[in-house]
Amino acid sequence: MSLNSFGHLFRVTTWGESHGPALGATVDGVPPGIAVDPELLQFWLDRRKPGQSKYTTQRREPDQVEILSGTFEGRSTGTPIQLMIRNTDQRSKDYGDIAEKFRPGHADITYFQKYGIRDYRGGGRSSARETAARVAAGGLARAVLGRLAPSVEIKGYMTQVGPHGIDRAAFDAAQIEENPFWCPDAGAAQTWADYLDGLRKSGNSVGAVVEIVARGVPAGLGAPVYGKLDTDLAAAMMSINAVKAVEIGEGMAAATLTGEENADEIYMGEDGQPVYSSNHAGGILGGISTGQEIVVRFAVKPTSSILRSRKTITKTGEETEIITKGRHDPCVGIRAVPVGEAMMACVILDHLLLHRGQIGDAGGKIGPQEGGNQGGQDEGPLG
């Protein structure tokens, strides 16, 4: 039971601080024989990389991933894969003046209260730099999904920045890659650009909402009662820095619906699979996937490091003020998009392996039943 680990069978343990020599992910449970292409991992890392637009931190990190173990001739061996990313642009002097003061909204004070250690170098373990390791692990998860469940497609985007939400009617997936905000609505992207320019100049920051959708997930993934797919997704997303809320499907709005409105009606599709009239459930019923799109949304709070003076205290208990200089994101939600995608990939793969472990390739088939109510257990898995 490592508190820095995530997942059941596909198990990711991340390590490292924002200003140590390196950080990384130890990934266990990877099926063997999967092509692990460093350039593909790098592709995903590059999407999270800081300094790509004026809307994210200007810290310059190549975030280059090294594969230290677990592959042979370019394929996974089934043993732990160690993914390491060196920290290069550490500039720890930038942070020197906050060695004694706790930054409001940051974990400085709670880490000190817990551990009695004040690692003032950019947040230490609580820094969002840790998420680079998740993205690398998520790239690995995607590679495995590509082999085991090629139907799965995972896509994240922002739906709100501060008070400005997207117009769902203007949703255009093709837009997502066309602006620095992963915004599916070209009009909203322009609004956000203007809004964030203003915030950045005024030294302020703002929160955001990110939505992650997984399409093509087979029905039947997840488990009762604490191993529900939505339980693991909630944990996965809430574990991302600055996330304060997680929604599945209708999310908080489910509170306002009646049972009649909320229950997605079921029909038979042309391919003999169930189809639904709507997806209030976000693709999950009773913690198990329905085969519809899995829809997760999370709120990211505004970056706490701002150029506005805030009242705080020092380690020795004196009241003071602080302005957090340095290289910060005006809207840290932007870089949370690839992280949320990575967590989605890890959770889905993990549940795919769990399902295969307990149940094999079978399951219940809707349609004329053969052999009665016998469960989906196949015979002789290693025959």
Place this chain on the structure above:
Amino acid sequence: MSLNSFGHLFRVTTWGESHGPALGATVDGVPPGIAVDPELLQFWLDRRKPGQSKYTTQRREPDQVEILSGTFEGRSTGTPIQLMIRNTDQRSKDYGDIAEKFRPGHADITYFQKYGIRDYRGGGRSSARETAARVAAGGLARAVLGRLAPSVEIKGYMTQVGPHGIDRAAFDAAQIEENPFWCPDAGAAQTWADYLDGLRKSGNSVGAVVEIVARGVPAGLGAPVYGKLDTDLAAAMMSINAVKAVEIGEGMAAATLTGEENADEIYMGEDGQPVYSSNHAGGILGGISTGQEIVVRFAVKPTSSILRSRKTITKTGEETEIITKGRHDPCVGIRAVPVGEAMMACVILDHLLLHRGQIGDAGGKIGPQEGGNQGGQDEGPLG
């Protein structure tokens, strides 16, 4: 790794179905020497018990808990405590007509797709009856907290039913026990009563929002990065039946705030402990408790069993309609309140034990520092 278990050191495994002989919780990691009073456990169970008002299911279950192991002369021995609740009012004939049809919004279809088994007896393992076991385990967690951290107080209540939210200005904790909705606003309680009467008569149901607050939690509980206090709380709450969203502190609204608005400023309190100007963070920074109130909110979707006809399919793939007769809650959120409280108690106790395990009773003290930056490790814990 049991998917029906929750917690790290204080470990709860629940088992049982809505219409089997019994259900219960196997609770491991309970500290020894704690008085375990069956009447106290029963007190908590009675709060969740169905049939207490016309707003909850009319199923009659005494929900009487038996302690089968782990105590001696009324105190915990440190070994697993088995809490069993017999099912008595099973009336499985009520459910007979749904043996072939999948109820929309329920886990019927996904359980069948996963396991190939159609346990049509009231939802089987996916039934909210499972939460009785959680409430019993939560009672145990409260008993331990009463000994180890008596400052902790946990309180849950509803803040919204369908479109009707409470008026925060009218918040009165004393009201919570005075109405069948755990509503802290007497006016809202009256509105809800009228609203739910109408819904119940029309055979419909509605969603709700529940808020759980823990006061007096010591600073320093929680851990990076996947063992964050909010990560575990998100998983705990999302694992409750029908929950579709979890918020910490500002929750989804954090997306709309600026960094300046959101960062809770820090001062020194009169007792030499930090105090905060506000609690947007919901008592958690970087996954670790600040010592402020821990505030968690979750949305419960409307009961899916309604007396309105909905389209669905059968196990054999035929399209049909269904009206779910039986004894159902017009607003299942009501009974989720004691469940949310129980999960909060389990999570906080678990992190208290984890903290004690890794760090002992010490930690970082804010104030004049002795001996430099040495961490909170005490000497010779078993000396």
Place this chain on the structure above:
Amino acid sequence: MSLNSFGHLFRVTTWGESHGPALGATVDGVPPGIAVDPELLQFWLDRRKPGQSKYTTQRREPDQVEILSGTFEGRSTGTPIQLMIRNTDQRSKDYGDIAEKFRPGHADITYFQKYGIRDYRGGGRSSARETAARVAAGGLARAVLGRLAPSVEIKGYMTQVGPHGIDRAAFDAAQIEENPFWCPDAGAAQTWADYLDGLRKSGNSVGAVVEIVARGVPAGLGAPVYGKLDTDLAAAMMSINAVKAVEIGEGMAAATLTGEENADEIYMGEDGQPVYSSNHAGGILGGISTGQEIVVRFAVKPTSSILRSRKTITKTGEETEIITKGRHDPCVGIRAVPVGEAMMACVILDHLLLHRGQIGDAGGKIGPQEGGNQGGQDEGPLG
């Protein structure tokens, strides 16, 4: 992480004390659709049951197992199966005179030193009665193996009682069920009978060696480095009461062999599978099964409860003597045989599910290679 749980995917949590109301096993991860026959579980339990011959304790317990959850119409649903056994013949007065004294060789003193609780009722949680729950869980594991890997056969027997070992040349599997010692050598069985008669009359007891063999286990089960099949078997057997040593294959004798003697040479069998010239390895290489017989041996110390006076101390620190009256086994190793079999079944099933989870039904096939060194990953497990 429950310390009273065992297994990764097939997860057994036992609970209960020797003199509480009941004990049992919560078994999670059972594949769905498996026929769970209470009479079959009872069959295995009856083999462990006390009081079956004069060589085991005269405590009379029906050890009747109740299935409280996780089945529907006689088949597993895939959710936790709760197996409960009521304690009936508790006679706690037998134990009353040891409430203040610690019995040498027993866990009385260490449980008190750990927990500060003296549950003097027959050993409490440290009693060998706990193993009834394991045998029930093992029966479940056998039922699943019967479906998933019907080639697997598990057989346990005793090979030594005190100074008297079996004659391997006289090994006759048919004898195992023909004597009260699970002894495969009729001559040794007679020697043991005489020897144990003498010991019993003199109020003494003696140790034993038990061997458990699993035949028909597919090659490829197990995992590096801490999830080795032999690692899990060592833990499984060492966790049984009174076990002081575990051997795989040659065991301790491996220390005396040369590399030339010890390395099992490999040939091709008639069926195109590898065969070995010998089985010094006990069927496991690098923690992974070879397809040969898995051979595990463990030593059980003599029953500590004897009618001979031994020096000890009281809870309050006074020196005294104790004679442990009551109903005890002169050779507790006898009843450890069905327990060892049960643990073997659980470990093998667990690794079968783990293998299926990570790798699917495939793996490396020895013989002409198609498609290069690509690993055994199959495509689309849920397709």
Place this chain on the structure above:
Amino acid sequence: MSLNSFGHLFRVTTWGESHGPALGATVDGVPPGIAVDPELLQFWLDRRKPGQSKYTTQRREPDQVEILSGTFEGRSTGTPIQLMIRNTDQRSKDYGDIAEKFRPGHADITYFQKYGIRDYRGGGRSSARETAARVAAGGLARAVLGRLAPSVEIKGYMTQVGPHGIDRAAFDAAQIEENPFWCPDAGAAQTWADYLDGLRKSGNSVGAVVEIVARGVPAGLGAPVYGKLDTDLAAAMMSINAVKAVEIGEGMAAATLTGEENADEIYMGEDGQPVYSSNHAGGILGGISTGQEIVVRFAVKPTSSILRSRKTITKTGEETEIITKGRHDPCVGIRAVPVGEAMMACVILDHLLLHRGQIGDAGGKIGPQEGGNQGGQDEGPLG
């Protein structure tokens, strides 16, 4: 649940192969504020390092450990510590000729059967090089023990090489560091030197027995039923490469003892603590430490890589012969001594933290009882 992880609260995950770029250990759960001295870790690693005498492999590896995370200003922060060791002397051409053949006694064949991958570079993940990571983690565990339980001393040595055991009467702890065999008996060391010289010249190898003793371990560590101290020690030692048996205290010999002989009698010591007349139990009763020396013994099989021709098969199923050239240990047991010590340190620290988590610093005190049978629970751990 990573199968490459070990421990509950002090959690070690190792990664890496014998011929990849690096290997290491991700160590989570380290208490904060512990001085982590790279030179001290190196001290332990150097003891395991190959090539130190003619009795171990001539592979030259500096085995230099790098600390990549989890420390600040020389002290642990409480977050994961990544210990990396670069592989430098890989000479993979040495192994080229075994790419197609499976070496008898090695994991080559089982890894291939499991994963479908033939990583022929020196054993890959199954190589004993992995144990370097354990020794580094063990060094960390010792550093923590030095702070939390300074009374604990751990010492390993060899007691048998092939047919030659030590003379217990000649046991002299001071000898252990004086010969290349960690042999506590100077006479036996000479015998072994001669014996191993002969074996080495003839291209053969031999097995050994290693004993690890932990002194000064507090009473009360360990837990029922699958979290027993001896269960975890058995797993820890059996997980070391080439180990085929694990004994606690009397071990296999316990089978030959009577209850009267085996039960260690209890007295009161001068310091008011219990003392025992003997230590057949090896310091563990019911899975919990007694405060006596913890004594673990394990058998290491002979190195399978020998210069003698052995029959085997190829990946494509052809029968052939193999002589394993390369740089191998004539007695791999020698280098298992520091590994066994490291595993002992990890297990004891882990159980110390677990005990502290569940029970705090208290426990049952033998002597005049105050306040009745109330258990060792202290009040307000974070007060």
